[in-house]
Amino acid sequence: MDVTLTVNGAQQTLQLDDPRVSLLDALRQRLDLTGTKKGCDHGQCGACTVIVNGRRINSCLTLAVMHDGDEITTIEGIGTPDNLAPLQRAFIKHDGFQCGYCTPGQIVSATAMLEELRQGWPSQLTGDLGAADLTDEEIRERMSGNICRCSCYPNIVDAIRDAAGETGSQAGGQPGARLAAEGAA
Amino acid sequence: MRQFDYSRAASPADAIGTDARIIAGGTNLLDLMKLQVETPDRLIDVNHVGLDRIERDGDGVRIGALVRNADCAADETVRRDWPLLSHAILAGASPQLRNRASTGGNLMQRTRCYYFYDLDAPCNKREPGSGCGAIGGINRIHAILGASESCIATYPGDMAVAMSALDAVVEVEGPNGRRDIPATEFHRLPGDTPERDNTLEPGEMILSVRLPAPLGGRHIYRKVRDRRSYAFALVSVAAVVAMDGGRMSNVRLAFGGVAHKPWRVPEAEALLEGQAPAPDLFDRAAEAVLDGARGQGHNDFKIPLLRRTLSAVLAEATEGAE
Amino acid sequence: MSEPIEVSLSHRMNFADKEDLLDRTTQGIIGTPMDRPEGPLKVSGTATYADEDHPPGTVYGWLVRSSISKGWVTGFNTRELRAMPGVLAVIRDKRMLRNPAQGQASKAPYQGPAEIFYKGQPIALVVAETFEQARDAAIKARADYDDRSEKGVFVPAEAKYEAPRSQQSSQGDLDAAMDGAAFAVDVEYHTPSMSHAAMEPHAAVAWWDGGSVTLRGSYQMLGSNKAELADSLGISPKKVRILSPYVGGGFGSKLGISHEGVAAAIAAQKLGRPVAVALHRRQQFETTIRRSESRQRVRLSCDAEGRMTGVGHEAWVSNLPAETFSEPVSQATPFTYEGENRKIGHHVGRLNITCAGSMRAPGEAIGVPVTEAAMDELAHAAGIDPVEFRLRNIPEKDPSSGRPFSSHRLADCLRRGAESFGWHNRQAPGARREGEWLIGMGVTSAIRVNMLEPSTARVILLPDGTARVETDMTDIGTGSYSILTQIAAEVLGLPADRVTTVLGDSDLPQSSGSGGSFGAASSGSSVMLAAKAVRQKLAKRMECDPDELTLKDGYAIAENRRRTLAEVLAGDTLQGTGTIKKGLTSLGHQQASWGAQFAEVAVSSVTGEVHVRRLAATFACGRILNAKTARSQCIGGMIFGIGQALHEKVETDARDGSFVNRDLAEYHVPANLDVPHIDIEFLDDRDPYANPMQAKGIGELACCGTAGAIVNAIANATGHRFRSFPVTLDKVLEKLG
Ligand SMILES: Cc1cc2nc3c(=O)[nH]c(=O)nc-3n(C[C@H](O)[C@H](O)[C@H](O)COP(=O)(O)OP(=O)(O)OC[C@H]3O[C@@H](n4cnc5c(N)ncnc54)[C@H](O)[C@@H]3O)c2cc1C
């Protein structure tokens, strides 16, 4: 079966001989995009986070065949070593990683998270369910779907706050918009 | 994962009345298929059939089966009129999972019992007649209410607990047409057929969930768990309480993490209805909820935990209100 | 290009370092919070880990799990599996492993997939064209067994314990000291089995070229791993090359060669094709290694002034039959606090559950939190502030051996840390409340022995004045790329961007590898020595004494001559090799890294949930090589401590020893929301006995204590002691009443 995916802006057709291939394995093994990591293969860690049609999801718990026609952004589409996105630069500056294995997932997740915040989505900490500010607690909760066993969480929070600050610090305004736009590019 | 045939449904009709297994977000089904706890021969992908909107329905709303958990929680109307539902959804899983998880799939998610997930362990739910690994095993996360000799699993979700409290109705369609199933009756007790989680019949599809008119009052969903986020409930309490002249009204309570289904006890609600809030009254309500509760050893703590959490939630819901 | 000019320096640490080279060089890069040089690769997904960069034609292997806990495999449905689509081989080879090698073993671990010692033990490898086919076939694999599971021993209470003579010691009369003490505690603590759960599950890709095998794997110590793989396969180490350029976390779980590496190599040879074997997360939990559970009896006594008179620490841990490793729980106890009457006991039980091995700070990580909790109990009994109580009992010299300490800054850490944290605001147990939340503060000392291991590195100064560092050292997230770059840059007077560091290839000079927090100190010293050898050669060319040579920003300066390195090199390449070896200083002095940690927790009086609101620590661990990566290591270690205190426990089914919560949904490592802001402070410190850089281990020190500070804070919040880790809400509820 043929599956057409637009990955990081480039349309590709994948000839799949097996419907069992997860989106994650399709990226890693068939499209050679190994930036997206496999930490658990069961939705329990977030290392495989990619953005599909503007939403961050766990690519391990979805089949490649289910994404015919979809637009996918992986870490490779967020920024390259010589052209890093603000979030990527902030992760380096704040040492938001150690082994680096959860890192692509963290950065893709944070990219989409800032966009969710911009759209005024509440989290479990948003008591009145109104538009939330980019507080440290909100960042922590909204990034809790990405496990980091090296445990760089405080630095990840610093990096995200800093990168969001580059484009304005409060949700509801423009923060994250530029980041998300870059993510989707 | 076993080999299967995959097809995409263009409309709900393609998925109704077939022996193919519906796949929506896939976040539960694929988890289980990878371990071959689930081994469907055919998958039908319902992600493109529509049913992805929240629409007004009289005083209530109708939430399509393919509305993603994230969208449901962020929906302006749901947030305003049924905040309990938003809170419950947001307390579950992770942002990535909620972006994918569908309303129908969330209702249908299976237990997280460790032995259910282990092909080398006995499990009556997975393999009827093989025994129950959790009884006499590690059962910290298991049921204290409504369990049976053959299964002590819990329904692990959050969303359905809120829906149960809100008297939601699950709208399903099968080969013989449509029917409504009250959310409180959607999940079932294990009895001696634990392989059946709920009352959906083969060939039926969930089309939507209907929320009746808003109840007003305060909405609280308190989920108690082993870590602050990204963990299933040990116990959760969903509560709606309105205050009318210093007395409680429109009381709705439901509990997660304690039974094979979201647990509701009308007697407990009736005890509170029309009464002024008072700690001993809360205790009596808790006693009513815990009538017949039985621990399995590791999960004994859920009994006091539920009692304490309920009292605190009721205190919070009634505090300072007129 | 002409042949490089080779120079070398080898140094055995027999005497305290007097030269203090890194304080005399002038580049000013050492110690700075330099960004990781590999950062851009890691944040863009272009750093490649084990299961990536597959050679063309790679096929996939999947390990099959034993469904019994003890016995023998007598048959296998090989024919049925071979008939499945894509299946290329079903491998049951005598050389496959029972469990991974222990750290630094340098020989094959226990081999043989036919005899079963624990549930989940790998018994075969299924190889297929695709990952999906292999996974399916592996689940369909069925073995016939001679099942002896009923003879298995699955719970510590039923285990037979050995008490190795070399691990028992006593001095004075502890019983008498306890009896005669003004205050004493005699308490038993329990810690559970834990899992490393590194984010990158173990994985390996193997391919052969003639009689030589190359393995891309996720390993921490390539020198010993090479020997282990060779011995496992029955070939010469010269025929083995291991590549681990990036390792997605290890924490000790990747110290030794593991199932996937040996199985992939065997399969690749058999099939004549590259074979990739990645462990499933469940396999990582049940077939690699765990940290042993422990039962610990602690006896402490003091006089009326709070001066300690007795220290007893006895531990019971477990492992599989025939494993020599056992968690050295009381490693720091002999030298931490005063007390003339002492007793150390160590007992190892044999269990049929997953192999026990090293996990971040084996020994102190579970021993220190327990003794520190007991110290808190004694301080409380004596009515003395816990910080003050510790200060009163810091010995002048090792009270067990009489040896002097090398740099010992525990008291400074406690004083300084208490001040920064606002310790004076701590209230009486159970006194502070905010709504339903009970608030408490706790302290712990952090102690971890310091080690040095032999290590060799090469530093090559190229004609253009850039340098390359080469060693088989690994960077498992600890910052090896950063610090080795900085050390070479500092000694050679180069901006860091003119130094390239190449790691993770077993063909490069053999380093200490990453383990025991000795990696930075050992491999760093070897790089420093290699660069120093080059530096000496440059001095010769500048016709000056090495002490008079200044190297800075790519210039060599002596007296009033200033030349670029390229000029000095005049087309030559200088290749320095440096080797560090441990010597007498590790015997003559008790060496450790030190710290004090503080925690503030909130405990729900309703649900028993515990939230950590604040963590802070002050550490003294010799020279800090990179302030940024060092801080990250400490944060990471302390968060390990949060998991240990509150969440992490492998749940073992007493009926068959299986790990029931063997995934990341049910084995709870801390998530982002569980972690508060953490303050880290380093005292300016040098330890001349440690190594020529005067730096000590960091990454493990940070997790040696945190859990103690947290349980002490819980005790302060609630007025109750919790002696069983992790302190989950069910345990709290039981006491809250
Ligand atoms: C690590 C992890 C943590 C989680 N934590 C939580 C938590 O804390 N709280 C919580 O509530 N949930 C939690 N979840 C579960 C998650 O919410 C569910 O997996 C998700 O809601 C399922 O929705 P889905 O659309 O992905 O279902 P799918 O996986 O697509 O389907 C699940 C089942 O529903 C059936 N199905 C789907 N749609 C329909 C329909 N319209 N009609 C009939 N049958 C249908 C499928 O056939 C299948 O049997 C967690 C999941 C993971 C992996």
Ligand code: SF4
């Ligand atoms: S509790 Fe139910 S799901 Fe769990 S092992 Fe027993 S029968 Fe299976």
Ligand code: FES
């Ligand atoms: S690999 Fe997908 S969530 Fe862990």
Ligand code: FES
């Ligand atoms: S950086 Fe190693 S797991 Fe996050």
